[in-house]
Amino acid sequence: MTSSGTPPDGRATRWAGQRERRRREFVEAGMRAIARFGPEVSTEQIADEAGVARTRIYKHFADTADLQRAIALRAAEMIGAQFAPLWGVSGTPREMVHATIGAHIEWLSEHRALYQYLMRQSVTGPRDVVADVKTAIARQLTVLFEYYLGLFGADQRVGETIAYGLVGLVESSTAHWLDAPRGIDRDDLRQLLARWVWSILDDTLRTVGVALNPDSPLTDLDYQVLD
Numbered sequence: 001m002t003s004s005g006t007p008p009d010g011r012a013t014r015w016a017g018q019r020e021r022r023r024r025e026f027v028e029a030g031m032r033a034i035a036r037f038g039p040e041v042s043t044e045q046i047a048d049e050a051g052v053a054r055t056r057i058y059k060h061f062a063d064t065a066d067l068q069r070a071i072a073l074r075a076a077e078m079i080g081a082q083f084a085p086l087w088g089v090s091g092t093p094r095e096m097v098h099a100t101i102g103a104h105i106e107w108l109s110e111h112r113a114l115y116q117y118l119m120r121q122s123v124t125g126p127r128d129v130v131a132d133v134k135t136a137i138a139r140q141l142t143v144l145f146e147y148y149l150g151l152f153g154a155d156q157r158v159g160e161t162i163a164y165g166l167v168g169l170v171e172s173s174t175a176h177w178l179d180a181p182r183g184i185d186r187d188d189l190r191q192l193l194a195r196w197v198w199s200i201l202d203d204t205l206r207t208v209g210v211a212l213n214p215d216s217p218l219t220d221l222d223y224q225v226l227d
Helices: 010-037 045-048 064-086 091-108 112-122 129-153 159-179 186-206
Strands: 210-212 221-225
Touching: 010 045, 010 112, 010 210, 045 064, 064 091, 064 112, 064 129, 091 112, 091 159, 091 186, 112 129, 112 159, 129 159, 129 186, 159 186, 186 210
Parallel strands: none
Antiparallel strands: 210 221
């Protein structure tokens, strides 16, 4: 039997795999260099962290922007993995609010230099990963909010506005806290933001005559219909 296709070149396949592996190694070196040297890290410093000459990096990346883009994509994967376990509807409303805000504060605190690096790239680079991540979180929250607003007979259209507003509140407040904590520790910040977020959600439900118990599991709703 004859084949109309051309057999794959084993050497080309191996080279492609090796090239991808080396790209990943340089990206991880970039992550370490950002943590070590800060958000203004240079390609030279990333190369030093990888133990190679700078010209070696450009054998695997088209230019500096290509390297920056790869680092940004890796950061997006990390953030996605941090939040993925939170999207299952479990626990009480208060627990879910605290867990989501806590995960956000934890990631920004542990990766402050990387966050600042991404913010710099959002201005000068081809991809705004911070905006992408905020949008992804807001979309997840929108689905959740719209479901429960509809369940209680509220206007579901406000769910998206609330979701984007809450994400902006938490992100901007935490980013400012990183620069100027003013004696507020991480747990204090989480408690403060969680109280604000719950107040907004509670007020939204009360406008349609519903008082939701924040300490009752969402799987077994406990709420009061207000007069």
